[in-house]
Amino acid sequence: PQTQLHLENAPKEVKELAQTFNMMLSRLSQSWEQERQFVSNVSHELRTPLTIVHGYLQSVLRRQHNLTEMQKEALATAASETEHTIRLLQDLLDLARADSGYLHFHIQPCMLNDLVTEIVGMAEQYSERVINIEASDIIQVKADRNRLKQVLLNLIDNAVKYSAPDTPIFINLSQQGQEAIIQVCDQGDGIPLQYQSRIFERFYRVDESRNHATGGTGLGLSIVKTLVEGMGGSVSVRSRLGEGSVFTVTLQLHY
Numbered sequence: 001p002q003t004q005l006h007l008e009n010a011p012k013e014v015k016e017l018a019q020t021f022n023m024m025l026s027r028l029s030q031s032w033e034q035e036r037q038f039v040s041n042v043s044h045e046l047r048t049p050l051t052i053v054h055g056y057l058q059s060v061l062r063r064q065h066n067l068t069e070m071q072k073e074a075l076a077t078a079a080s081e082t083e084h085t086i087r088l089l090q091d092l093l094d095l096a097r098a099d100s101g102y103l104h105f106h107i108q109p110c111m112l113n114d115l116v117t118e119i120v121g122m123a124e125q126y127s128e129r130v131i132n133i134e135a136s137d138i139i140q141v142k143a144d145r146n147r148l149k150q151v152l153l154n155l156i157d158n159a160v161k162y163s164a165p166d167t168p169i170f171i172n173l174s175q176q177g178q179e180a181i182i183q184v185c186d187q188g189d190g191i192p193l194q195y196q197s198r199i200f201e202r203f204y205r206v207d208e209s210r211n212h213a214t215g216g217t218g219l220g221l222s223i224v225k226t227l228v229e230g231m232g233g234s235v236s237v238r239s240r241l242g243e244g245s246v247f248t249v250t251l252q253l254h255y
């Protein structure tokens, strides 16, 4: 690793110390790599059968005329739990890939307005919420289309989860200097200031008891950060407890 110590001209004891340090470092990085590989393999192996199980559950649920209420409820719970687990596995897989540098981005010019309209249409359907888009310009960015969709879906998903159904959600598109600015705004729970820097960490959730019902994994925002930074952009949050949150993503403009 680049961080190895090179102390050729140092006294013997210091050289020995440096050798021991280097040995420890290379063992550590080996075991980190093994851990990443393990997470990646397990996620991959579990995702395939679970996707099949989910497919079967969905197809039984669709033809549910001869099921009792209890059976329907049990199947619906099983379907939503498998869906949740599949998402968790996909997130783990993406993060493991990002850690080992295997997360590739296909950066190309993207018409931001069209992409946001498409994603908002999808999100409105499954969330049954109204999501308003405010855009003063037609904006083109340099991004990986699918990864950008994943980013926006995650942020919209959170805005939906952490705000009351009768409150509005806004997506604001603008540009400043060399950057496009995408803001996802909700008038929901908000996030206390002391937690705002931690929510982008893996598995971090502000309040487990408050969040339990929302069924998240605590990985969404760390994925968002990894993906946005991988596309050369940044993500930040501004929020006040009880008033709502604004997540801001910046990306490079394409001229």
Ligand code: ADP
Binding pocket: 158, 159, 162, 186, 188, 189, 190, 191, 199, 204, 205, 206, 207, 211, 215, 216, 217, 218, 219, 220, 221, 222, 244, 245
């Ligand atoms: P989760 O799967 O828990 O939603 P995320 O990584 O997406 O995981 O978010 C981490 C935590 O940040 C959430 O558990 C929640 O406490 C907080 N959070 C994220 N987005 C919002 C939001 N729009 N409003 C309030 N809290 C939020």
